Amino acid sequence: MIRLDNASYSYTNGSGISNINLTIGDDEFAFIIGPTGSGKTTLLRMVYMDLLPQVGKVVVDEFDSKIIKSRKIPFLRRKIGMVFQDYHLLDDRNLFDNIALSLHVLGWAKDEIVDRVTESLEEVGLDGKDDRYPEELSGGEQQRACIARALVKDPDIILADEPTGNLDPVTSFELIKLLEEVNREGTTIIMASHDYNLIKGRGHRIIEIQDGSVRQS
Amino acid sequence: MDKMMFLLSEGVKNLWRHKLTAFTAIFSIFLTLSVAGSLMIVGQNTNKIIEYLRGKYKIEVFFNENVSDKQIASVVEEFNKINGVRSTTLISKTDAGKIFKSQFGENILDIVGYNPLPASCVVNVVQYQIEKMNIMPIVERIKSYPEVDEVQYQGRLIYRIETYYQKFVKIMTVLLILILIISVFIISNTVRLTIIAKKELIQALQLIGATRSFVKAPFVIEGVFHGLIGAILASALLIVGLEIGSGITDSVIKLKIQYSPFILVGILSSLSVVISFLGSSRAISKFLK
The missing domain is CATH 3.30.70.3040 (Alpha-Beta Plaits)
Known part of the structure; x- marks a missing residue:
């Protein structure tokens, strides 16, 4: 479960989020919608504790931002898979190595890593492309690779920050469908987007964020 | 065990991935250790001379x-x-x-x-x-x-010999320490260049839940490899130089330069491992702050 209690964070330029109270339950699929600069990314960064609230707190399962020690934050992030608009794939290694990195961090054995990465690539429809480098993949494939990287460690939560930002409408819909499949298997999904047309009518919770404050619908 | 192997292989692969910075780091270490090694040999031979002179007191x-x-x-x-x-x-x-x-x-x-x-x-x-x-x-x-x-x-003579020797020992020690400190900074700055180039990797590792030590390890291992390669090159240069130099001094003044190749390689390797470890740890720790 993810809970934000009166959480506020303000950047030096005055932007940020203020007094956010929000609970996202296990297995939930929630969209965070709002214009660019409204505070969506700040909210997500608080969930994976890249930013700690200056006021209030964020609680993700047993991790409480008020009391968490910085050396414990990696253990929170191991429960979270992250997908970004600009992919964040490493150019100097192929798809397999990009995805396997998460499992190396968790200390998996080599043969287990091979099986699990292959399985993840199949899940996102990238089987057989494990030796390709990011630059050899299309935008949609790179984003699916990001989802595979997020999925490979079987996370409790997936945070997707504008994952369709660089994709065409068809690929964007396919990506959302893929995330919905993942959600059906029990993973909490929080996806930030500024494109209302993309998310409307899908039957998921929509959290609207405007000027750093939340309006739920 | 698999984690260790991964970190080790990442450290080795990084040598190839960061060729330019690897060359710069290895060259800096090579120069530093060549100077430090020369000072040590000079110091060791001066010790032999002072022992010889003291034998005559x-x-x-x-x-x-x-x-x-x-x-x-x-x-x-x-x-x-x-x-x-x-x-x-x-x-x-x-x-x-x-x-x-x-x-x-x-x-x-x-x-x-x-x-x-x-x-x-x-x-x-x-x-x-x-x-x-x-x-x-x-x-x-x-x-x-x-x-x-x-x-x-021979009070006056002994006093002068001993005074000069002590000054020499102090200057050599200060020089050696200075060179080692400078080399830590050089290595640290060279590794910082690698780190800046690998910012994305570090961020990716942090996002997927890597601990500080996991993020640091490949850079430190890479630094230690730089150190070892630099030490081997510096040792080779010094040994060749000393063999040639010793041959010349032996034929001219019947004096062989005293040194042990094994001790020289041992000292330079340990020294370089320590300074490159300190240099790379310092750089990555500063980045992760």
């Missing part, structure tokens, strides 16, 4: 005429117990006469009718001592015995 003690041989032998025994005394050589009146005959070819008894040469003792001081050798306390102690008539020693 002599305190000559002349005994009073009325002191018996037995008393002299017992006083000389006492000299051996003085701190800083390596050995003593007793020269009895008879021995002194023999020395006179060997040096001048005539018997002293034939010249003056009796043996006027006093019994004496040569006191040799210790050779191995890092700090400045001061023979004055030994001289004062010897002079305090009533049996002793006169003490002769």
Whole structure:
């Protein structure tokens, strides 16, 4: 479960989020919608504790931002898979190595890593492309690779920050469908987007964020 | 175990991935260690020279005429117990006469009718001592015995040799420390370039839940490899240089440069591992702050 209690964070330029109270339950699929600069990314960064609230707190399962020690934050992030608009794939290694990195961090054995990465690539429809480098993949494939990287460690939560930002409408819909499949298997999904047309009518919770404050619908 | 292997292989792969920074780091370490190694060899050989000179330091003690041989032998025994005394050589009146005959070819008894040469003792001081050798306390102690008539020693010369040697040791130590500190900074800055180039990897690792030590390890391992390669190259250069130099000094002044290749490689490798470990740890820790 993810809970934000009166959480506020303000950047030096005055932007940020203020007094956010929000609970996202296990297995939930929630969209965070709002214009660019409204505070969506700040909210997500608080969930994976890249930013700690200056006021209030964020609680993700047993991790409480008020009391968490910085050396414990990696253990929170191991429960979270992250997908970004600009992919964040490493150019100097192929798809397999990009995805396997998460499992190396968790200390998996080599043969287990091979099986699990292959399985993840199949899940996102990238089987057989494990030796390709990011630059050899299309935008949609790179984003699916990001989802595979997020999925490979079987996370409790997936945070997707504008994952369709660089994709065409068809690929964007396919990506959302893929995330919905993942959600059906029990993973909490929080996806930030500024494109209302993309998310409307899908039957998921929509959290609207405007000027750093939340309006739920 | 798999995690360790992964970190190790990442460290090795990084050498190839960051060719330019690897070259810069290895070259800096190579230069630093070549200078540091040369200083060590100079220091070691200067030590040998000072030990040789100290071996030549002599305190000559002349005994009073009325002191018996037995008393002299017992006083000389006492000299051996003085701190800083390596050995003593007793020269009895008879021995002194023999020395006179060997040096001048005539018997002293034939010249003056009796043996006027006093019994004496040569006191040799210790050779191995890092700090400045001061023979004055030994001289004062010897002079305090009533049996002793006169003490002769090369006080001024010894003082000057020891003073210069101490200055030399201090300068060498400061220089060496300075070079090592500078090299830590050079390595640290070189690794920072690698880190800036690998910012994305570090961020990706942090996002997927890598601990600080997991993020740091490949960079530190890479740094240690730079150090080892730099040390091997510097050792090779020094050994070749020393072999050529030793051949020249041997043929010109019959003096071989003293050094042990194994110790040299050992010291330079350990030194480089330590400085490259410190340098790379410092750089990555500063980045992760």
